[in-house]
Amino acid sequence: MGTAMWADWVALFIRWFHVIAGIAWIGASFYFIWLDNNLRQPPQWKKDKGIKGDLWAVHGGGFYEVAKYEYGPEQIPKTLHWFKWEAYATWLSGMLLLGWVYYMGAEAYLIDPAVMSMPASQAVMMGLGFIFVGLFIYELACRSPLAKSATLFAIFLVLFLSLSSWLATQWFSGRGAYIHVGALIGTIMAGNVFFNIIPSQKKLVQAVTDKQAINPEWGAGAKLRSVHNNYLTLPIIFLMISNHYPMTYQHPQSWLVLVAIAIVSAWIRHFFNLRHIGIFRPSVLVTGALGMLLIAIWVSQPQTKPQVTQPVEVSIPENETVMALMQQHCANCHADAPTDDIFVVAPLGIKLDSWPQIVQWAPRIHQRVVVTKDMPFLNKTGMTDQEREIIAQWYEHEVKLNK
Numbered sequence: 001m002g003t004a005m006w007a008d009w010v011a012l013f014i015r016w017f018h019v020i021a022g023i024a025w026i027g028a029s030f031y032f033i034w035l036d037n038n039l040r041q042p043p044q045w046k047k048d049k050g051i052k053g054d055l056w057a058v059h060g061g062g063f064y065e066v067a068k069y070e071y072g073p074e075q076i077p078k079t080l081h082w083f084k085w086e087a088y089a090t091w092l093s094g095m096l097l098l099g100w101v102y103y104m105g106a107e108a109y110l111i112d113p114a115v116m117s118m119p120a121s122q123a124v125m126m127g128l129g130f131i132f133v134g135l136f137i138y139e140l141a142c143r144s145p146l147a148k149s150a151t152l153f154a155i156f157l158v159l160f161l162s163l164s165s166w167l168a169t170q171w172f173s174g175r176g177a178y179i180h181v182g183a184l185i186g187t188i189m190a191g192n193v194f195f196n197i198i199p200s201q202k203k204l205v206q207a208v209t210d211k212q213a214i215n216p217e218w219g220a221g222a223k224l225r226s227v228h229n230n231y232l233t234l235p236i237i238f239l240m241i242s243n244h245y246p247m248t249y250q251h252p253q254s255w256l257v258l259v260a261i262a263i264v265s266a267w268i269r270h271f272f273n274l275r276h277i278g279i280f281r282p283s284v285l286v287t288g289a290l291g292m293l294l295i296a297i298w299v300s301q302p303q304t305k306p307q308v309t310q311p312v313e314v315s316i317p318e319n320e321t322v323m324a325l326m327q328q329h330c331a332n333c334h335a336d337a338p339t340d341d342i343f344v345v346a347p348l349g350i351k352l353d354s355w356p357q358i359v360q361w362a363p364r365i366h367q368r369v370v371v372t373k374d375m376p377f378l379n380k381t382g383m384t385d386q387e388r389e390i391i392a393q394w395y396e397h398e399v400k401l402n403k
């Protein structure tokens with residue numbers, strides 16, 4: 001087994017762990033938001049103990065009674081559960097995965113010479129710079145007077161996200177740009193836990209231990225950060241899975257597609273936040289769904305054809321011509337025994353050195369060679385627009401009509 005094969009196994013295990021940790025983090029976060037919003041007035045005897053909210057649940061064959069204290073318990077119990085390792089583990093494994101896939105394989109995944117050609121080391125520096133400078137700007141904004149107004153801060157966040165997305169697409173390949181915006185958001189979210197939420201909880205526990213008064217500012221700061229994290233959950237999960245959907249990251253205005261999907265998904269999250277506090281406003285969900293539909297329609301619009309400088313073959317391309325193009329541009333990766341330096345097994349098992357497979361995959365070949373144009377992968381084999389046009393003609397005249 002070659003080293004590239006081992007690299008894939010390592011990537012699988014890191015990614016697997018990352019997804020599990022992410023589920024634990026966002027799951028716990030969803031659960032606590034739900035919990036907070038479903039607390040009800042407790043009976044008097046509980047109020048006398050200092051409990052302000054009461055909740056009953058049945059799950060997995062048992063009853064659970066949850067109580068939230070106004071101030072804190074008389075004494076800090078021996079075992080007190082914190083929820084921080086879910087966040088830290090998600091972030092650490094995410095950075096590891098970013099390093100393993102996008103930085104070790106920068107030539108394959110991060111750098112697109114058509115966007116900006118640079119050595120791998122520079123791409124890695126720019127990637128890390130993007131994430132940590134972004135985090136720094138966000139942290140500054142949270143400590144500035146901007147944070148006093150929720151509306152102003154929301155506007156700032158949208159502008160900040162737009163600018164970062166645009167910048168990322170000026171530097172990296174489409175998927176590299178998306179994953180870096182995802183990494184920036186994930187870093188901000190984990191940073192909120194690390195720099196703010198956990199420290200203010202520590203102060204809270206200390207105050208209860210010392211029987212001191214609680215400073216309401218600790219809660220307010222932490223609250224702002226958790227509200228941000230809450231609204232960022234749907235956008236970040238989209239970014240995590242976006243790499244499967246080249247129609248998004250390969251779009252000529254990919255940064256705008258990203259921002260639009262992020263805003264609409266945060267809006268959809270708003271519906272659930274309202275519902276948890278007893279406000280049922282279907283209009284939010286309906287406009288959200290409509291927004292997604294509009295984005296899908298916009299993104300699927302046929303893009304203007306590139307200026308073809310040489311006259312294109314007008315006759316219907318022969319199958320042999322297509323086969324030769326596949327051999328020339330695809331089979332170094334998509335073959336039984338690829339000759340590519342990075343892809344040592346046929347990506348997704350698709351082998352384009354055999355005619356039946358070419359026919360089988362024709363719609364996807366058309367999609368990725370003619371529509372999204374992200375195959376050949378980062379145009380490693382230098383396919384020209386004329387050659388893409390041949391595939392387009394073949395698909396229109398041969399494949400579609402013979403179906």
Ligand code: HEC
Pocket residue numbers: 326329330331332333334340343347348350352361364365367368369375376377380381383
């Ligand atoms: C440098 C390697 C490389 C070359 C060259 C390459 N591909 Fe790919 N291809 C990949 C990788 C990696 C994936 C899987 C990742 C992904 O889906 O983006 C893939 C996935 C695909 C898929 C399946 C994804 C789907 O849409 O369901 C198709 C179809 C495809 N390639 C077609 C082609 C065609 C046609 C060519 C030649 C014009 C080509 N590829 C050249 C690396 C390559």
